[in-house]
Amino acid sequence: MISVNLSATATMKPAFSRYFSHPLRLSLALLLAAVLAGCASAPAPEPKPKLLVFLVVDGLPQRQITGYRDQLAPDGLARFLERGAWFSEAHYGHAFTVTGAGHATVLSGAYTHRNGIIGNEWRDAQTGEREYCTGDTTATYIGHKTQPLDGTSPKNLRVETVGDVLRAADPRAKVIAVSGKDRGAILPAGKRGTAYMYMAQSGQFASSTYYMQQHPAWVNSFNGRKLADGYFKTQWKPLLEESAYARSLPDNQRWYGPRGGALPMLMGSPNDDTPGPAFYSQLLRSPFADALTLEFARAAIAGEGLGQDDVPDILSISLSGHDYVNHQFSAESRLSHDHLLQLDRLLQAFFADLDAKVGRDNYIAMLTADHGFMPAPEYSQAQGRDAGRVNGGQVLTRVNDGLEKRFGPGNWVSYSGSSLLFNKQLLAQTKVDAQALAEEARHLLLAEPGFAAAYTRRELESGSAAGRPYFDPMRKSWHPQVSGDVQYILKPYWMFGTGTATHGSPYEYDTHVPILAWGPRWVKPGRVDSRVGVVDIAPTVARWLGVAAPSSAEGQPLPLPN
Numbered sequence: 001m002i003s004v005n006l007s008a009t010a011t012m013k014p015a016f017s018r019y020f021s022h023p024l025r026l027s028l029a030l031l032l033a034a035v036l037a038g039c040a041s042a043p044a045p046e047p048k049p050k051l052l053v054f055l056v057v058d059g060l061p062q063r064q065i066t067g068y069r070d071q072l073a074p075d076g077l078a079r080f081l082e083r084g085a086w087f088s089e090a091h092y093g094h095a096f097t098v099t100g101a102g103h104a105t106v107l108s109g110a111y112t113h114r115n116g117i118i119g120n121e122w123r124d125a126q127t128g129e130r131e132y133c134t135g136d137t138t139a140t141y142i143g144h145k146t147q148p149l150d151g152t153s154p155k156n157l158r159v160e161t162v163g164d165v166l167r168a169a170d171p172r173a174k175v176i177a178v179s180g181k182d183r184g185a186i187l188p189a190g191k192r193g194t195a196y197m198y199m200a201q202s203g204q205f206a207s208s209t210y211y212m213q214q215h216p217a218w219v220n221s222f223n224g225r226k227l228a229d230g231y232f233k234t235q236w237k238p239l240l241e242e243s244a245y246a247r248s249l250p251d252n253q254r255w256y257g258p259r260g261g262a263l264p265m266l267m268g269s270p271n272d273d274t275p276g277p278a279f280y281s282q283l284l285r286s287p288f289a290d291a292l293t294l295e296f297a298r299a300a301i302a303g304e305g306l307g308q309d310d311v312p313d314i315l316s317i318s319l320s321g322h323d324y325v326n327h328q329f330s331a332e333s334r335l336s337h338d339h340l341l342q343l344d345r346l347l348q349a350f351f352a353d354l355d356a357k358v359g360r361d362n363y364i365a366m367l368t369a370d371h372g373f374m375p376a377p378e379y380s381q382a383q384g385r386d387a388g389r390v391n392g393g394q395v396l397t398r399v400n401d402g403l404e405k406r407f408g409p410g411n412w413v414s415y416s417g418s419s420l421l422f423n424k425q426l427l428a429q430t431k432v433d434a435q436a437l438a439e440e441a442r443h444l445l446l447a448e449p450g451f452a453a454a455y456t457r458r459e460l461e462s463g464s465a466a467g468r469p470y471f472d473p474m475r476k477s478w479h480p481q482v483s484g485d486v487q488y489i490l491k492p493y494w495m496f497g498t499g500t501a502t503h504g505s506p507y508e509y510d511t512h513v514p515i516l517a518w519g520p521r522w523v524k525p526g527r528v529d530s531r532v533g534v535v536d537i538a539p540t541v542a543r544w545l546g547v548a549a550p551s552s553a554e555g556q557p558l559p560l561p562n
Contacts, residue, residue, distance in 0.1 A: 102370025203228025218303025
């Protein structure tokens with residue numbers, strides 16, 4: 001109840017006394033007093049975090065976090081699971097779950113059909129020329145050689161990110177992104193942030209001329225320390241005793257190939273006297289490149305003064321090592337098991353430094369993944385599943401041969417992202433009906449072992465196949481200006497190529513990823529079991545930062561614990 005001291009009117013001047021003597025005027029005065037009193041007692045707005053630390057563990061399926069939970073350190077991933085919020089059923093909604101598409105989604109809140117990143121690489125829909133998701137020939141790496149398809153800018157990203165919105169609202173805000181992969185830094189950074197990526201040719205980190213012409217002093221100082229060289233001829237040793245890895249596959253499985261794979265693992269060739277590009281690349285398939293990435297993130301916090309004022313900043317960190325390890329050995333391997341535990345300890349140390357330098361009550365940490373991981377087909381076959389490999393080159397040859405028989409000579413289609421792309425020049429020359437070509441290409445593709453579904457451009461544009469198997473996630477992975485003409489997916493547990501394991505499907509092992517959040521002032525602890533989408537992250541962090549969600553975001557704020 002609001003009380004008003006009416007006795008105060010006795011001391012007012014006569015004019016004011018006459019004014020308040022009218023019943024209506026007195027009522028208005030009481031109402032005004034109540035409104036003012038209510039305003040005075042309203043709670044102060046929740047302070048914004050000084051820093052959002054956004055972590056992406058490349059290629060981390062949710063099943064690994066829960067499967068090894070009892071072996072985690074006290075304050076690494078367990079900080080989220082025990083003292084933060086975590087979502088047990090978080091999924092991607094698009095079908096082609098690869099690194100570029102995932103990193104384009106996490107802070108834009110938009111799937112491929114809006115953000116335009118249809119994969120890691122594709123072909124230009126009109127010319128057939130090769131494109132890379134973060135390729136831009138107008139920009140080059142600073143201090144490093146740049147190849148035409150290297151990732152140097154967000155040119156191909158067609159939407160804004162949370163960082164873009166934040167910097168548009170207040171240019172003083174800083175958005176820094178770092179990753180072992182160019183696409184892991186560039187896409188979360190958006191158009192207005194600054195990306196730094198690990199250079200496998202030197203073991204250093206570099207930005208590109210899209211962002212600046214030369215590095216700030218703190219980057220030069222970091223690179224001058226040559227921290228990568230410190231791992232030369234060191235070993236990646238298992239963290240725990242042998243018995244602790246009973247729930248993962250032993251080393252040197254036959255599908256690793258002739259080089260095998262086992263711990264301990266030497267960094268660098270025994271025949272090399274000094275570090276070189278082969279060694280720096282090898283670090284990416286170990287915990288050591290992640291250690292370097294986190295060390296660079298520490299340098300960025302200090303060098304850029306992140307989280308040191310009342311203007312919120314964003315630090316996006318994409319940790320690439322887990323993806324490289326899983327590709328080479330599979331997520332079921334002991335090497336992947338140990339890598340996650342090693343990364344967990346690295347995160348524990350990083351969080352301790354954040355607590356000391358930024359302050360536990362000043363930042364929010366959030367962690368997700370860009371995709372999960374499929375088991376190796378040989379492992380799935382041993383489990384009694386229908387699994388296998390597809391030779392993409394042979395399939396393409398047979399499809400083109402079949403199209404030649406009906407429509408005449410020529411290379412009618414090529415692969416682009418997760419679709420078949422028509423040869424537009426040949427199509428124009430022959431005046432073949434595009435829909436007839438699409439229907440025949442689909443028929444030929446689905447006759448091949450391992451293919452589950454395929455939809456034509458007409459179906460994807462019109463939505464006429466809505467409700468059919470996998471149509472919705474496949475449509476979310478298709479962009480009308482960028483994608484090809486027949487979108488396809490493989491059957492569960494089937495993959496292209498001869499590598500050990502991969503990802504890129506709409507199945508749970510690829511879509512089910514962690515979403516974890518910690519920040520005592522903003523995030524109450526608890527487990528949430530309702531199904532949520534990765535597109536829900538962007539509107540959630542935008543709300544924390546006090547800005548609007550990105551304009552193309554299609555999710556909604558996460559249902560955080562009450």
